[in-house]
Amino acid sequence: MERACAAAAPPAPEARMWRGKGRALLAFGLGVAFEALAWWLLRWRRRRLGTSSSPVREVLFFPSRVTCVEGLLAEEEAAAARRAPCACPLPHGESALSRLLARVLSARRSLDLCLFAFSSPQLRRAVVLLHRRGVRVRVVTDADYMALRGSQIGPLRMAGIQVRHDQETGYMHHKFAIIDKKMLITGSLNWTTQAIQNNRENLLIVEDRDCVNIFVAEFEKIWENYNPVNYIFFPQKEKQVLKKNKT
Known part of the structure; x- marks a missing residue:
């Protein structure tokens, strides 16, 4: 019974803090990844259309x-x-x-x-x-x-x-x-x-x-x-x- 109550207890404040930081880092990483993907797709499209990345x-x-x-x-x-x-x-x-x-x-x-x-x-x-x-x-x-x-x-x-x-x-x-x-x-x-x-x-x-x-x-x-x-x-x-x- 004591073990069940201990398992149901809320996580400590320090654990919640690290969990929140983990989510923030994951969101930041996904944002960087999507930005890099968009940049790569733009360059690929320009190469396919025969256009340079900067005007002549x-x-x-x-x-x-x-x-x-x-x-x-x-x-x-x-x-x-x-x-x-x-x-x-x-x-x-x-x-x-x-x-x-x-x-x-x-x-x-x-x-x-x-x-x-x-x-x-x-x-x-x-x-x-x-x-x-x-x-x-x-x-x-x-x-x-x-x-x-x-x-x-x-x-x-x-x-x-x-x-x-x-x-x-x-x-x-x-x-x-x-x-x-x-x-x-x-x-x-x-x-x-x-x-x-x-x-x-x-x-x-x-x-x-x-x-x-x-x-x-x-x-x-x-x-x-x-x-x-x-x-x-x-x-x-x-x-x-x-x-x-x-x-």
């Missing part, structure tokens, strides 16, 4: 030192060749041009280019490579400069890439690119060999939603304004065909 903030200055960029521009099916050492005499390593190419080639869904002048063979190869991979590429350029010797606009069109140009008295003087509608590349640099190798130029590369959306809206406005349906030099019959194809 990068500035490139030109002229760029000359380096070999063949490893970046190799076709996907030439992966083995890309891993092999390049035999060209150009120095290897990172440069402003190689970093720009890497950013451009990171496009997975869309690439919108609004460029005054485009004559760089390396950048043209990167744009065509994206087009072959299924990335939607659109190019807006200046009517006068796209016809100059060395312009890459003709080869882009021959590759099947959509190109539109102005028909205004002033220049289409923009110099920006939008990657997947989330990354902006803008600055003083024309995509020309002269600018890349000889000029003092700059590029700002950012992932900032508000800033990118402003440039997206500007590109879409220009793209529609430069619709071939609105070109004044097309005969009326050809304009009707363009309107019909558009619808």
Whole structure:
């Protein structure tokens, strides 16, 4: 009987205190575990969607030192060749041009280019490579400069890439690119060999939603304004065909 009463007696205050601390430590541990799990799931989701843990903030200055960029521009099916050492005499390593190419080639869904002048063979190869991979590429350029010797606009069109140009008295003087509608590349640099190798130029590369959306809206406005349906030099019959194809 005495033993039964002793067993039914309430626990001592010290035991209750330690039991309460145990529960608090358990709750704290579970909270830390859930927080760590949420952090891991967020990182996993970002990796799966192809997004980095922090937004891109990068500035490139030109002229760029000359380096070999063949490893970046190799076709996907030439992966083995890309891993092999390049035999060209150009120095290897990172440069402003190689970093720009890497950013451009990171496009997975869309690439919108609004460029005054485009004559760089390396950048043209990167744009065509994206087009072959299924990335939607659109190019807006200046009517006068796209016809100059060395312009890459003709080869882009021959590759099947959509190109539109102005028909205004002033220049289409923009110099920006939008990657997947989330990354902006803008600055003083024309995509020309002269600018890349000889000029003092700059590029700002950012992932900032508000800033990118402003440039997206500007590109879409220009793209529609430069619709071939609105070109004044097309005969009326050809304009009707363009309107019909558009619808």
